[in-house]
Amino acid sequence: MKKRFFRYLNSVVKVSVVREGKTKLKSGAVIIEPEEELDELGACQLLGVLDLGQARTFVSRAGNEMNVAENDAGYVVNITLQKNQAVLGLGETMGPLNKRGSIYEMYNTDEPDHSPSKRRLYSSLPVFHIVSPEEQFALFLDHPGYSSFDIGFENRDTIKISIEGDGFDLFIFVGSPSDTIRRIFKLTGNPLLFPAWSLGYHQSRWSYANEEAVLEIAENFRRRRIPCDAIHLDIDYMDDFKVFTWDKNRFPNPSSLTAKLSSMGIKTVAIIDPGVKAQDGFDIYEEGQKKDLFCLRKDGSPFRAAVWPGESRLPDFLNSAAREWWGQHYDRLIKNGVSGFWNDMNEPAIFYTPESLLELKLMAEELHDSGIETEFLFGKIISKKKYYDHGVDFVQKDDDGNTHSHREVRNIYGFNMARSAYEGIRKSKSDLRPFNITRSSYPGIQRYAVLWTGDNASQWEQLLNEIRLIQSISLAGVSFTGCDVGGFGDDCSGELLVRWTQFGAFLPFFRNHSAIGTRNQEPWAFDKEVEELVREAIELRYSLLPYLYSVHKQSANGEMTMVRPLALIWPGDSETYYADDQFMIGPSIMVAPVYQRNSEGRHVYLPGEEWLDLNTRKVVNSGHSWAKAPLNIIPYFLKKDSLIAMTDGLQFVKSGSWKTLKFLGFVKDRAEFYLYEDDGLTEAYKRGEYSSKTIIVDNTSNGLKVEVKPQEGSFKCDERRIEFEIHDGRKLYKRSIIDSPDGYEFLIY
Structure with missing residues (x-):
């Protein structure tokens, strides 16, 4: 094992670890070069710590100790924790903002089950902050392959990071969480400045099946005077799920459709999946095959994955030639008037392969009338199907011609697809700001796309999950985020839609989205009271657009994320480590969403000094209080010595x-x-x-x-x-x- 130390941004130290005689792939997250290489003593002095190079490494003045051990699979990093320290963030991971007491995995996975026990989701954002009122520091594990984080689960006072592969980079930031975020921006890039309409309300469903259905939705928004800026088209707009195509029967004139929507002030956003239908005569498939731009098996044969179109091929986005080729196809839809893109299924999600299907069939042949053993086998088959690891089934090739197992680089597949889309859109319309969404991501994604949290469900518990999840993601430096308002899976209730819309009104990305086979959840899908309350929440959002747009620009300047956990602003107040059901949007507004059914209010923690209740216009003292919140009220507060800018009367953003x-x-x-x-x-x-x-x-x-x-x-x-x-x-x-x-x-x- 070889360790080297590098200085970035005056005070950030990178510990670079690699096996003797091996090299490691750069993930693409970090966009600047180190200022200098340090020896062990220099790294210690820079961090203000003791012994950074030997078996035990002190990484904080609070006494945390770290050691790195090599094993056959890769490495294990152990970091001791003090009793009063919280471990905040770790990106798109379930549970409270303080991650102590559970295990999390960095291995991007299509996981619609957002239950608390889930260890991995769509994105890997391995940035975490170790905080106490006296001392704060943070770490970023830059490693595109598999890793797991035991945050005080096996041993309550130890973080155990298990890392597969030949090497990794670990960045150490000493300072407050807000200082760390600013350094992360400098290290991995500032967030994009998106078009102003991105901050408006977006409506989506899997699926609005044809042009008539889309226009009916748009006309309802305008007739009912509910603000809306975008309608999203899910997979059914495509011809037989072939990417970059239109179904000529259901969408016979896409340019006319987008023009009609535009005349109503509504943008069109289209979904894009990476799976290319393997069909002779389909030009994108044939081009990719001819140019050798798809992922292959280890023996050089095509990797045959089934997704929505059936048998498909996956572009090898690790390769810049494949990214450039893929990116140029967005122009097809841009010429039809599509204003934005939603890159989905890019972990990548795979339904099955011929090989995995054969395994499942062989398992099914073992099903007999054997009581509990049969029941166990059913469970094994379902689990095998759902969590089959295709990472070892195919390889990807970098620009130097080196071949990597997909498992070694899986966490940057979606990141590179989003990069491909962004670069292609920029080439197609160079003076317009791209609007580009991704489901799967890695640190640095803020340079290329909006990140949304994927397929949640219409459950009150998942509303709380999203409140926490958005904050955890922001602590990795990802600023423009959002979730499926109302929940994607299951049936939403009117009360849940109101409360979720009130929460969504304070998120950077504000989109209502639901799944096929579920109850419709457009603002008018319930009763008159629900429609009116949802309209009020959306109107509140539009009234705050001057404030939000200014905050968005400050974020794009590298100043701070838009969503800010309380602990990001008040790290010296340990109560903020646990007040993770409320958050700041920008520097001035604190939001405390209601996330329990039949609630008429909620507990709120107000750190710092006095606050102005923006519902009552009354001053509230700092500390713990009860906020009354009948269904028409979301508690939100203005920090002392703050200003916000507002407007009125908008139906869409011009x-x-x-x-x-x-x-x-x-x-x-x-x-x-x-x-x-x-x-x-x-x-x-x-x-x-x-x-x-x-x-x-x-x-x-x-x-x-x-x-x-x-x-x-x-x-x-x-x-x-x-x-x-x-x-x-x-x-x-x-x-x-x-x-x-x-x-x-x-x-x-």
């Missing part, structure tokens, strides 16, 4: 600038807000065509002093009046003024 604008604040001392605006669609902001204004409110003895700094950037905002509504805990201050790019200041008495 641009990233706002005709009406209001600043709502809770200011006892001083508050600042950075308002960002641009055209909302293009890359023109990179050429200086944007507007950024800093708004400052000071609470003085003479009243509130409001200062709007002169605009930066050349973007021209509409003429408008700006309203100010500022609370100081004792008095409400209001004023309206005509906006100006030159800046202005005034007092409110």
